[in-house]
Amino acid sequence: MASTNRIVRVALRGDAILTNPLWNKGTAFTLKERKQLGLMGRLPYKVNTIDQQCQRAYDQLLSRDTPLRKNSFLQSLKEQNSVLFYQLLLRHLKELMPIVYTPTEADAIANYSHLFRRSEGLYLTYSGRDSMEEDFFEQIKGRDIDLIVCSDSGAILGIGDQGVGISTAKSVIYTLLAGINPVKSLPVVLDVGTDNEILLNDPLYVGWCHKRIRGEDYDQFTDKFVQLVRKYLPHSLLHFEDFGVTNAQRLLDLYRDKHAVFNDDIQGTGAVTLAAVVSAVGVTKSTLADQRYIIYGAGSAGLGIARQLRDGIVQTDGVPLDKANRQFYLIDKHGLIKESLGDLIRPELREFVRPNDEWEGVPTNDKGEITLLEVVKKTKPTVLIGCSTHAGAFTQEVVQEMAKTVDRPIILPLSNPSRLVEVDPAKANDWTNGRALLATGSPFPPARMPNGKNYILLPDALIYPGLGFGAVIAKARSLSDSMILAGAQRLASLSPALKDP
Incomplete structure (x- = not known):
């Protein structure tokens, strides 16, 4: 996105250039350019600067009264003039990140079929699998592609199966924060159907109206x-991006040694959580190995977080793998992951299963499950992480029970969008008298601390653009665990909490 004075020759003229978002400059075309490109009479007289265009676009944006309407406006702007789109975002980055990314993007994808105006990226549908290579090549021929953001829309941002929804938001963030040329990125959706009955019964649904393909057919596609x-x-x-729990880790393991593959829900969430915990233990003057971890929500994100933290303990503190595994207590919809759950335990969770004899005499609920509160009472955790989309799961009783035995409890409610977060960070701050060290997965208003100051609570700060950019410029054949750990450690070193505990 750097400015340049070089001359670019284009074959487009007239309407063809005004309707191409990569070349359209709107009212910024100079008189000379208008004559050369056949635009005389197609634009108003006044030539505007990019500053003037941004001001006009920003004023139009402010007239939209909801985040979703603002998201829709920005999407429309991107489809008209991509340079103006990115300039506007860069100038109002803090304000507009929650609009183009989480939490608003979840609502935009949930309404994808009803907001649809123009196709963007590549749609590969199971029913058209026989022509996949032809369709793929048609999109990439003559292009220098550095980045492909791919989703099967199986588990979108805490709102589940959305059938079809192109992964444009991630590509936008790669451009904004890592400078990857948007021309060199390709969003792809693998449309393998949906099990979402609302979508299947919606006459405006733009995806393939079929139950989601699974098993060998899915794997072959x-x-x-x-x-x-x-x-x-x-x-x-x-x-x-946003592959379901049955596929995310499996596909990552299958391809990570064959290509530069990255799964943000597993590795990105895990890495940024590791960075948050590393900065938190820097405040408490302890180590990763000193902590006891409860992870509430054992899906793709929860497992990725557990593994990333565990690997951090092994690599930075020299703790044996089996011992590091024992510092984690994972909870899913069946309660604490322990031996008695039997076949309800997914194979990839086996290394974190707790023995039954640890929990003799611990009370259970009416379903025979050990609840979060009981796990907190039993284990006295120092780190509590939520990635469950169970709104309000970290109750006042849970938070205050944790704070009884920990001077600076580390609490990370990471679920998004914001309405599904495990605890409002302001409440966790109040319930611990400002002692909690907090990080969130969605933006929240500033929290007032006991000293009267307001502190900004940042979302799970984005690590994947930097990792992705590094992989692109190095032409890496794989994205290794040590690369991700190095990124997490560097991100942790930037934490303001290290200077102001």
């Missing part, structure tokens, strides 16, 4: 896509 990426774009970064 996905593999065909990945092999096309490896064949035609061997040096690209393949970013997996």
Whole structure:
């Protein structure tokens, strides 16, 4: 996105250039350019600067009365003039990040079919699998693609199966925060159907109206896509986004040694959580190995967080793997992950299963499950992480029970969008008399501390743009665990909490 004075020759003229968002400058075309490009009479007389265009666009944006309407306006702007779109975001980044990204993007995807105006990216549908290579090549021919952001829309931002919804928001953040040229990125949706009955019964739904494909058929379809990426774009970064719990970790494990593959829900969330915990233990003058961790929500994100923190303990503190695993207590919809759950435990969770004899005499609820409160009472955790989308799960009783035995409880309610967060950070702050060290997965208003100051609570600060940019410029053939750990450690070193505990 750096400015340049070089001359670019284009074959487009007239309406063809005004309707191409990559070349359209709107009223910024000079008189000379208008004559050369056949635009005389197609634009108002006044030539505007980019500053003037941004002011006009910002005024129009402010007239939209809801975040979703603002998101829709910005999407429309991107489809008209991409330079103006990115300039506007850069000038109002803090204000507009929650609009183009979490939490508003979840609502935009949930309403994707009703807000649809113009196609963007590549839609690969299971019913058209026989022409996948032809469709793929048609999109990439003549293009230098560095980044592919791919989703099957199976588990979108805490709102579940959304069938079809193109992964444009991640691509936008890669451009804003890492400077990756948007021309060199390709959003892809793998439309394998949906189990969302609301979508299947919606006459305006733009995706494939079919129950979600699973098993061998799903694997063959996905593999065909990945092999096309490896064949035609061997040096690209393949970013997996919002795949469901049954596929996310499995696909990452399958392809991570064959291509530069990154799953943000697993590795990105895990890395940024590791960075938050590293900065928190820097405040408490302790180590990762000194902590006891409860992870409430054992889906793709929860498991990714557990593994990233565990690997951090092993690599930075030299703790054996099996011992590091024992510092974690994972809770899912069946309660605490322990041996007695039997077949209800997913294979990938096995390394974190707790033995039954630890929990003899611990009370259970009417379903026979050990609840979060009882786990807190039993384990006396120092770190409590939420990625469950169970709104309000970290109750006052849970938070204050934790704070009884920990001077600076580390509490990370990471679920998004904001309405699904485990605890409002302002409440957790009040319930601990300002002692909690907090990080959130969605933006929240500033929290007032006991000293009377307001502190901004940042969302789970974005680590994937930097990691992705590094992989792109290095033309990495894989994105290794040590690369991700290095990124997390660097991010942790930037934490303001290290200077102001």
